[in-house]
Structures are given as C-alpha cells and as structure tokens.
Amino acid sequence: MVTKIHRSVRIFTAKQTKLIKPFFKNKYKPTPIGVLTEFFGEAESWRDVEDKLEPLIELIRLIRPAQTKKATTVDLQRIITFLKENYACKKQFSIYLKEILKDVKFNKILSDAAILQDVDFLFEVKKRIFAKFLPYQPQKDTLEYILNQVFYLANDGIWVRKIPQEQLEELYKLLKFKSIYDSVAPYSVLSEVLVSMHLITQRISGRAMETDVIKMVPEFDDFESPFSAFEKELFQMEDYVRSSEKHFITPDNLSYSQLMVLHKQCEEFVDRAFHNSSKYGISLRVNQNLLKIRQQLERLKFLIPLLIVGKESDKKNNGIILALRLIKFNCYKNNVRKFIAESTQLISYEITQHTAKTGEQYITESRKEYFKMFRTALGGGLIVGILCIIKVLLSKADTSFFGHAFLYSMNYAFGFIAIYLLGFTLATKQPAMTAAALIKALQKGVVKQGKEAEKYEAFAILFARVFRSQFIAFVGNVIMAFPVSLLGIWLIDYAFQYNIAATKWETLLIDISPIHSPAIFHAAIAGVFLFLSGIISGSVANRDKHNQVFFRITEHPILKRSLGKTRTLKLAQLYEKKGAGIISNFWFGVFMGSTASVGLFLGLNLDIRHITFASGNLALGLYGANYQVSESMLFWGIFGIGVIGVVNFIVSFSLSLGLALRSRAISLFELRFIAASIWNHFKHRPISFFFPTENKKKSDVIVNYLTSEGKGE
Numbered sequence: 001m002v003t004k005i006h007r008s009v010r011i012f013t014a015k016q017t018k019l020i021k022p023f024f025k026n027k028y029k030p031t032p033i034g035v036l037t038e039f040f041g042e043a044e045s046w047r048d049v050e051d052k053l054e055p056l057i058e059l060i061r062l063i064r065p066a067q068t069k070k071a072t073t074v075d076l077q078r079i080i081t082f083l084k085e086n087y088a089c090k091k092q093f094s095i096y097l098k099e100i101l102k103d104v105k106f107n108k109i110l111s112d113a114a115i116l117q118d119v120d121f122l123f124e125v126k127k128r129i130f131a132k133f134l135p136y137q138p139q140k141d142t143l144e145y146i147l148n149q150v151f152y153l154a155n156d157g158i159w160v161r162k163i164p165q166e167q168l169e170e171l172y173k174l175l176k177f178k179s180i181y182d183s184v185a186p187y188s189v190l191s192e193v194l195v196s197m198h199l200i201t202q203r204i205s206g207r208a209m210e211t212d213v214i215k216m217v218p219e220f221d222d223f224e225s226p227f228s229a230f231e232k233e234l235f236q237m238e239d240y241v242r243s244s245e246k247h248f249i250t251p252d253n254l255s256y257s258q259l260m261v262l263h264k265q266c267e268e269f270v271d272r273a274f275h276n277s278s279k280y281g282i283s284l285r286v287n288q289n290l291l292k293i294r295q296q297l298e299r300l301k302f303l304i305p306l307l308i309v310g311k312e313s314d315k316k317n318n319g320i321i322l323a324l325r326l327i328k329f330n331c332y333k334n335n336v337r338k339f340i341a342e343s344t345q346l347i348s349y350e351i352t353q354h355t356a357k358t359g360e361q362y363i364t365e366s367r368k369e370y371f372k373m374f375r376t377a378l379g380g381g382l383i384v385g386i387l388c389i390i391k392v393l394l395s396k397a398d399t400s401f402f403g404h405a406f407l408y409s410m411n412y413a414f415g416f417i418a419i420y421l422l423g424f425t426l427a428t429k430q431p432a433m434t435a436a437a438l439i440k441a442l443q444k445g446v447v448k449q450g451k452e453a454e455k456y457e458a459f460a461i462l463f464a465r466v467f468r469s470q471f472i473a474f475v476g477n478v479i480m481a482f483p484v485s486l487l488g489i490w491l492i493d494y495a496f497q498y499n500i501a502a503t504k505w506e507t508l509l510i511d512i513s514p515i516h517s518p519a520i521f522h523a524a525i526a527g528v529f530l531f532l533s534g535i536i537s538g539s540v541a542n543r544d545k546h547n548q549v550f551f552r553i554t555e556h557p558i559l560k561r562s563l564g565k566t567r568t569l570k571l572a573q574l575y576e577k578k579g580a581g582i583i584s585n586f587w588f589g590v591f592m593g594s595t596a597s598v599g600l601f602l603g604l605n606l607d608i609r610h611i612t613f614a615s616g617n618l619a620l621g622l623y624g625a626n627y628q629v630s631e632s633m634l635f636w637g638i639f640g641i642g643v644i645g646v647v648n649f650i651v652s653f654s655l656s657l658g659l660a661l662r663s664r665a666i667s668l669f670e671l672r673f674i675a676a677s678i679w680n681h682f683k684h685r686p687i688s689f690f691f692p693t694e695n696k697k698k699s700d701v702i703v704n705y706l707t708s709e710g711k712g713e
Contacts, residue, residue: 032062033082035613040092052100054150060150065159076171083174094175103187106143106326110196110303111203113329115295119288119574121343131334147330157331160324168320178321179315180306181247187696189322194238197303201231206285207293208269212286217275233259234304241307248309248528254310263301270294281546287347341662347542348663363462364469370692373469377476379424381612384477385484387415388616388658389492392500405597413589420585421503421578427470427477427612428530428648456677463678471690474645477612485616489623501624508621508628512608513636514643522609523644527651529591529608534656537584550576611645 039046039055044056066075083090089434118124135152138144151160173357180189207213208227214220237255241247250254273290274282302325304320332338364370417428493499501508509684510516553559558566592608599606618637622629661671687693 030058030062032059032079035059035062035084036079036086036089036093040089040096041086042088044092046092048094053146055096055554056100057150060156064153064156072162073164074159076163076167080167080170080174085172090174091513095173100146100179101143102468104143104146105192106139107192107196107199108138108142109144109147109326109330110193110299113198113333114335114345115299116288116292116339119285119292121288122286124288124339124343125336128334128339132336132377135334143326144330147327153332153333155333157328160327165320165461168324169316169510172316174395177319179321181213181309181315184242184247189319190241193303193306194241197234198238200300200303201234204266204293204296204300205231207289208266210289212283212288213273214291216276216280216282216286217269217291219272220269226262226269230259230262230266233262233330234300237307246309248315249307251308251310253308256304263297263304264295270297277542277546279545280548281542281544282347283543283546284343285348286546288343291342299401333565345663347539348659349455359604363465364472364692365465367692370468370472373425374476376423376425377427377473378480379422380419380426380473381477381480381615382484383419383422383424384426384612385481385488385616387411388481388485388613388620389488389500392489392504392620396500401597401600405594407593408597409590409593411589412593413586416585416589417582420581425473425476427473427645427676428527428610428652453541456673457681459674460677460681461688463674464681464685465692467689468691469598470649474611478615478641478645481612481616482619485619486623489620493623499624501620503624505624508617508624509633509637512609512617512640512644513633514640515636516606519609519644520647522607523611523647524651525606526592526608526610526644527648528655530587530652531597531655532586532591533588534652535659536582536587540583541580544576544579549579609644609648611648614641615642680701 022271035055039049046052049055063076063079065072083093105303116124118127127544135148137148151157182188184191184194218393220226233255237249237259240255241249269291270290277287306322309315311390364373390411391408394411395404397403397407399407416426489500511522512519514520550572553575554569554674556568559571563571592610596607618641621637622634682689685693
C-alpha cells in the first residue's frame with residue numbers, strides 16, 4: 001500500500017515539475033541522468049506512461065547537442081557510468097528498449113528511405129516538401145514510426161554518427177542486445193534485412209530492363225543482363241543464410257565473391273549509361289531511372305556485408321552499424337536539397353557542356369578575332385536599332401496587355417533569330433556561354449605537383465580574354481544601335497512628318513536612368529533571361545540528341561520522297577547546327593517582350609533593360625525631345641547604359657558560373673582562389689582586360705594548358 005502511494009506521489013510530482021519548469025528553467029533543468037532515474041529507477045515509472053515512447057523521446061532530446069554540425073563528438077560516458085553503477089536502472093532501461101523494439105518491421109526503411117520513390121521529378125519534389133511540413137506517419141508496429149517520433153530532426157543522422165564507437169560498443173554490451181544473427185524468424189532483424197534485399201533486387205531488375213534505359217547502353221546488347229545474374233546469385237545466398245545454422249557467411253565464401261563481381265558489373269552498366277549521355281543525350285526521366293538504380297545498388301552494397309561475419313566481434317559491430325544507418329536513412333528520406341542536386345547534376349552538366357562548346361567561339365584571342373567580334377557586334381547593333389524603332393511603333397497599337405506582349409515578343413524573337421542566323425553578336429548574350437567554357441577549361445586544366453597556382457593564373461588570363469571579348473561586343477552594339485535608331489526615327493519623321501517618340505521621349509530617357517527608375521533591377525531581370533536562354537539552348541540540344549532528331553529527319557519517309565535524300569540530309573544538318581540556337585533566341589525574345597505586360601497584369605513594376613536597347617532608346621528619346629534635355633538627364637542616360645550593361649553581364653555570368661561549377665562538382669570554395677588570381681592579373685595587366693596584349697607564343701601555351709585534356713572528348 002505504501003509503495004503504491006509512493007509511486008502515485010512520485011508520478012504526481014513529475015507532472016507538477018513539468019508545469020513548474022518554464023518558470024524555473026535554471027533550477028529545474030532536466031538532464032539525461034534525471035530522465036533515466038525518473039522513468040527507470042526503482043519506481044519503474046515507464047510502465048505507467050501512456051505513450052511508451054515518451055521516455056526515449058525525452059532522453060534523446062536531452063542528449064541531442066544544441067549545435068549539431070559544430071559538435072565534434074557526442075559524449076555518452078556519463079550515461080554509461082551511471083548505468084554501470086545503477087544495476088536496477090540499467091536492467092529496466094534494457095527491458096524497456098527491447099519491449100518497444102520487439103517484432104517491429106523495418107524492411108521498408110532499408111528498401112525505400114532516402115531512395116527515389118518516383119521518376120517524376122516534380123512529383124517527388126512536391127511530395128518531399130509536403131512531408132517536411134506534415135510528415136508521413138506509418139503504422140505503429142514499424143520501426144519507421146519509432147524513428148519518426150524519436151529522431152524527428154533532419155540533423156539527427158549527423159550527431160548520432162559522432163558518438164565514439166567504443167561508447168556504442170559498451171552500451172551494446174551493457175544493455176545486453178542480442179546478435180542479429182540469432183534468428184531468421186519473421187520480423188527478426190536478419191529476416192527484415194533479407195526481405196529488403198530481395199525487394200530491392202527485384203525492383204532493380206525490372207527498372208534496368210526498361211527500353212529507355214537499355215537504349216543508353218548498346219554495348220550490353222549482346223550480353224546477358226548483369227542484373228538478372230546478380231538477382232539469381234543473391235537469391236541463392238539468401239536461401240543459404242536462411243537454411244544455415246549460423247545464419248551468416250564467411251568472407252572467403254565463393255558465392256559472396258561472385259556476387260560482388262556481379263554487383264560491380266551492374267555499377268559499370270549504370271556508369272556507362274551516364275557516360276553515354278554525352279553521345280546519346282539524356283532525358284530527365286531516364287536520368288531519374290538510372291539515379292534510382294544507382295541508389296539501390298549503393299543500398300545493396302551496404303546490406304550485403306551485413307551477412308558477412310569473419311570474427312565474433314563482427315556480429316556486434318554489424319548490429320551497431322545497422323542501427324546507425326537506419327537512423328540516417330530515415331532522417332534523410334525527405335531531403336529536398338540533396339534530391340534536387342543529384343537529380344539535376346547530370347542534366348545541368350550536359351546543358352553546360354553544350355553551352356561551353358558554343359561559348360568557346362566568343363572568347364577572342366588575337367587582334368584579328370578581337371576586331372572580328374567588333375564587326376559582328378556592329379551587325380547586332382544595327383538590327384537592335386531597327387528593333388527599337390519597331391517597338392516604339394508597336395507601342396502605339398490599340399490592343400490589350402496580351403496583344404502588346406505578343407507584338408513585342410515577336411519583334412524581339414525574330415530580331416534575335418536574325419542576329420543569330422546572320423552571325424552577328426548581341427552583347428551580354430555570351431556570358432551564359434563563356435562561363436561554362438571557363439569552368440570546362442578549369443576542370444580540364446592539367447595540374448602538376450605543386451602547380452596549383454599556375455592553373456589559377458592561366459584561368460585568370462583566359463578570363464581576361466572573356467572580359468575583353470564582352471567589352472568590345474558592348475562597344476560595337478552601343479555605338480551602332482545609337483546612330484541606327486537616330487537615323488531611323490529621322491527618316492520616318494522626314495518621310496511622314498511624324499516624330500514617333502514625341503510623346504514617349506521622357507519615358508524612354510527616365511527608364512534608362514539608374515536613379516530615376518528601377519533600371520538596375522530591370523537590368524537584373526534581363527540578366528536572368530540571358531541565363532535562361534543559355535539553359536534552353538543546351539536543354540534543347542540535349543533533348544534532340546536523346547530523341548535522335550537528326551536521324552529521324554534524315555530518314556523521314558515523306559521528306560525523302562518530297563525533298564529527296566540530299567536535301568533532307570541538309571535540312572537535318574541545318575537543324576542540328578542551328579535548331580537549338582533558334583529555339584533559344586525565340587524564347588529569349590518572348591521573355592523580353594512579355595515581362596512588362598506580365599508586370600502590369602500582376603500590378604508589379606517588372607520590365608527589362610538591355611544595354612544595346614538602352615543605347616537605341618537614348619537616341620529615340622533625344623530625337624523625341626528635339627535634343628532639348630537637361631545635362632543631368634543626358635548624363636544619367638549615358639551613365640545608365642554602362643550600369644545596365646554591367647548588371648546584365650554580372651547577373652547572367654554569375655548564374656551561369658554557379659550552374660557550371662555545380663554541374664562539374666567543383667566547390668564554390670574554389671571561387672576565392674579564382675577571384676584572387678583574377679584580381680592579381682588585373683593589377684599587373686589591366687589593359688589585357690580591354691585589348692589583346694598577350695604574347696602569341698605564351699597565349700598558345702595557356703590555351704594548350706587549359707584545353708588539351710578536352711580534345712579527346
């Protein structure tokens with residue numbers, strides 16, 4: 001009777017303490033030792049708790065470090081010492097853990113957690129984001145439910161791995177956990193491992209046989225699928241483990257060696273498929289299929305060694321490793337950032353690979369190439385000057401927001417396509433291309449022992465070439481767009497006695513002033529569109545390669561019959577060479593032409609500012625005002641052209657550089673060395689950033705240094 005009263009008072013006191021804690025945080029600060037004493041002491045309070053997981057949740061909450069990533073180790077020595085000195089508490093804690101873990105299912109964590117569940121990229125992203133806010137809760141008889149309740153933070157998988165191995169082994173021994181090899185009965189640990197392996201293998205075999213996946217690896221067409229052979233071998237090993245008295249195999253087992261050889265062949269199949277993406281292209285769906293197969297093979301690579309026991313200590317170590325990995329897999333199952341990074345890396349690599357090849361032609365080396373860029377930029381400025389006049393005329397059309405968006409978009413789109421097909425240059429269109437070319441060069445640079453600084457120095461020289469190429473493109477565009485626009489508006493006025501900018505001159509001038517309008521913000525929007533146009537170009541080229549568009553056009557029966565084989569082949573070659581660029585320029589025009597109308601529809605101040613168009617608009621504004629503008633307005637208009645050009649370049653180049661770095665798995669940390677090298681080069685040779693000054697012989701050495709490794713591709 002006294003014991004019951006004592007237990008009731010103790011439980012009541014615990015509840016009252018929880019209510020008092022917020023007011024006396026320092027005085028009643030809970031500790032892991034206090035939780036163990038409270039729930040697993042002589043009173044055995046854990047048996048009276050309604051939610052059996054509450055003691056474990058509270059204990060882990062107190063063990064969890066405040067700053068997970070900064071913690072070097074998570075020390076459990078005080079808990080271990082306490083359990084050693086308190087036999088009753090240790091015994092009850094051991095009973096408690098075994099009771100809540102008894103017969104729990106966890107094969108789905110091993111087969112599903114942290115592995116792609118759907119090849120639909122957007123669906124998977126939405127599912128993971130939704131799970132971040134409202135996590136999926138499985139049945140209560142599963143280990144996944146327990147881990148969701150106890151290790152519910154994404155960082156829990158990090159700090160658990162920082163617990164010293166010797167402390168984990170000591171806890172394993174103290175709490176008297178059984179070996180995972182004691183039984184293969186249903187829901188036993190080993191049985192769940194075998195079930196998950198069986199399930200993963202069947203999924204891999206089916207997915208690897210899909211037509212789109214097989215198409216990526218024609219080298220394996222004449223051979224038996226390594227996945228089928230692996231599946232057969234693994235099932236034989238599973239049967240052996242289940243029927244054996246030991247329920248494990250030794251490292252010298254021939255079946256194990258054969259299984260790992262087949263596993264290696266399966267990995268080579270996936271690696272070859274990814275490698276062939278440069279030859280055949282790759283779609284996002286195929287990329288997701290291959291990525292899922294790779295993740296499942298990696299999971300099997302972890303699970304198979306759990307069946308191997310070389311010495312007695314391996315039984316304990318394998319059990320600890322399995323427990324830690326289960327926590328890690330469950331914590332990372334809804335990781336959105338890692339999923340997006342893995343899913344898009346190869347696609348972005350193929351896109352930037354195409355833009356890098358395109359961008360190499362925009363990096364001038366000699367004076368001859370430099371002035372050729374200037375001449376093509378003059379051609380681009382000529383067309384832009386005409387586009388500026390057409391846009392002012394279109395603005396007078398009496399139509400809706402959508403009508404103006406359509407008219408402006410078509411004006412820009414066909415103008416940009418004309419610039420592309422005529423071989424002219426539009427300033428700021430190249431940074432998205434040249435950034436990828438720079439990173440490709442950095443990646444391919446040959447770095448000898450102790451020559452790391454030499455690589456960055458060579459990169460800085462190459463960057464100087466890129467910068468001066470863009471500078472002369474700016475100059476060519478600007479100095480041609482201005483007189484062409486001025487001449488055009490004068491001819492219209494002379495022929496029709498109508499000044500088309502008479503009512504718009506003030507708007508045209510104010511819009512390019514960085515202090516009288518959000519011109520810098522609008523220039524940044526244009527920079528984003530310049531970046532997107534490069535992405536579209538590479539994406540279309542990759543898609544066409546994967547869908548074999550060239551071959552389809554060449555062998556099109558109707559085209560061959562109506563045009564003939566020779567003309568059909570020429571059409572296919574023309575599309576292969578120019579198709580991606582035409583589509584990219586068309587959409588760039590649509591983005592540029594529709595932004596202002598979309599902004600009006602949404603009630604937002606959205607628009608675009610491009611350096612070349614700003615130059616043409618300055619000419620139109622001056623003529624519209626009959627040259628009667630203040631010195632201040634003229635100054636800010638001219639200054640605004642330069643600012644707009646710089647912002648266009650910085651935004652498009654930065655976005656493209658970031659994508660190119662990530663696609664090639666180059667750390668952003670490396671940018672600090674690149675920036676320092678560029679700055680040092682600028683201090684020593686500033687003229688080289690605006691005019692070609694390098695010695696020809698030295699220049700050739702740099703080109704070979706940075707690009708020789710890529711010639712074989």
